[in-house]
Amino acid sequence: MxxxxxxxxxxxxxxxxxxxxxxxxxxxxxxxxxxxxxxxxxxxxxxxxxxxxxxxxxxxxxxxxxxxxxxxxxxxxxxxxxxxxxxxxxxxxxxxxxxxxxxxxxxxxxxxxxxxxxxxxxxxxxxxxxxxxxxxxxxxxxxxxxxxxxxxxxxxxxxxxxxxxxxxxxxxxxxxxxxxxxxxxxxxxxxxxxxxxxxxxxxxxxxxxVGTAPPTRGRLLEVALERGALKYGKFTLTSGKESSYYFDGRLLSLDPEGAQLIAEAMLPVLLQAGAEAVGGLTLGADPMVSSIAFASRLRGENIPGFIVRKEAKVHGTGQGIEGPLPPKSKVAIVDDVCTTAGSLFQAIEAAEAVGCTVVKVAAILDRKEGGSEELTRRGYDFFALLSASPDGQIQVVQPS
CATH class of the missing domain: 3.40.50.620 (HUPs)
Incomplete structure (x- = not known):
């Protein structure tokens, strides 16, 4: 038949x-x-x-x-x-x-x-x-x-x-x-x-x-799949570990709709936390910071963005942070992926070194490989829009 x-x-x-x-x-x-x-x-x-x-x-x-x-x-x-x-x-x-x-x-x-x-x-x-x-x-x-x-x-x-x-x-x-x-x-x-x-x-x-996810986060997952930012299969990561999925955050954060969705989903949470600026480590955070800063302008909030260099300049002022970061600001630190949270911690340390207080830490995807747990253990308020389930599927995170 x-x-x-x-x-x-x-x-x-x-x-x-x-x-x-x-x-x-x-x-x-x-x-x-x-x-x-x-x-x-x-x-x-x-x-x-x-x-x-x-x-x-x-x-x-x-x-x-x-x-x-x-x-x-x-x-x-x-x-x-x-x-x-x-x-x-x-x-x-x-x-x-x-x-x-x-x-x-x-x-x-x-x-x-x-x-x-x-x-x-x-x-x-x-x-x-x-x-x-x-x-x-x-x-x-x-x-x-x-x-x-x-x-x-x-x-x-x-x-x-x-x-x-x-x-x-x-x-x-x-x-x-x-x-x-x-x-x-x-x-x-x-x-x-x-x-x-x-x-x-x-x-x-x-x-x-469907489910109980906010439409913005649900659509973000759809866009990740449609643009190829999220793929399922067998992949070998940089660390050498095997993974059942692959996520390229920049295919999402540099996509016009993806950038808009990320900003729309993150900005209200950052504002509620009292963030006065948003930044992160180059390169993964760069498009996210720009999108969120622009979205804040459209809402009349005017939250500036800043970028943390991986290494400080060896010329000019020798600064390690680029952008209009007001002294002693309350800041949010963002990145596209949280695995071990190494990039997030580097940006946190740079912001705190200039007197800023980190009030929120965020990522598009939490791979659930220890990074978010370590952030929480150290007292940082972390959230993600998407997370990996125990069976290797990517799911929408419910807002707390």
């Missing part, structure tokens, strides 16, 4: 989803296509979604007229964040070796495959059916094969007309009171109107937030 799997939040399911599923069924000779709404998709942690009940009901209405389409509740009924690798393992175990699985996804999702949980295992679990989307054409299959040799013979590029329908556009139209005709199946359109989904007066009762 050949079964296609079309996963997603389906918030809402629309005609683009149905057309894609039918094209895949016909071109690949599939016996069935399973629509699988996500329960708590980890890639959208902190993103407002309609309740699982509403999304399931809309999918049921959408597929009711096609006997080849079915709805799967596997991910919706699973507690905690949902990962594709876990879903596919469970399906292969229950369906047996006589069933071939075909996972259908857009090229925009495939471009971030390296950020998925356990991608090396994923490629071995099913066939991959990739479809181009507006703004996402030209799949580099040779590069993908080089990165994942196990995908040889398992990737199909589906040929179908590009459809510029997106769930985000439908939500925008619904909130603006615009027509949804020719965007949604008739039954789904009526359901959206009957339950006031995506409208200002329906958001409180019909929206839930």
């Amino acid at each position: 050949r079964i296609g799997i079309l996963g997603g939040t389906f918030d809402p399911v629309h005609l683009g989803h149905l057309t894609l599923a039918e094209e895949a069924r016909l071109q690949l000779g599939l016996d069935q296509v399973l629509f699988m709404p996500a329960g708590q998709p980890w890639l959208k942690d902190g993103t407002p979604l309609s309740s699982a009940h509403h999304r399931m009901e809309m999918v049921r209405l959408a597929v009711a007229s096609n006997p080849h389409f079915q709805v799967s509740v596997d991910e919706v009924e699973r507690s905690g964040p949902t990962y594709t690798v876990d879903t596919l393992k469970a399906m292969k175990g229950s369906l047996g070796s006589g069933t071939e699985l075909f996972f259908i996804l857009g090229l925009d999702a495939m471009e971030h495959f390296s950020g998925w949980k356990d991608p090396e295992t994923l490629v071995d679990l099913c066939h991959w059916v990739v479809v181009e989307r507006p703004g996402h054409q030209g799949f580099d299959q040779a590069s993908f094969l080089a990165d994942y040799p196990g995908s040889a013979g398992k990737i199909t590029l589906l040929s179908m007309p590009l459809m510029g329908i997106s769930a985000s556009e439908i939500r925008r139209r619904a909130q603006a009171g615009m027509s949804l005709r020719y965007y949604l199946p008739g039954g789904v359109s009526e359901y959206v109107q009957r339950h006031h989904l995506y409208q200002a007066d329906g958001e409180t009762s019909d929206k839930v937030t």
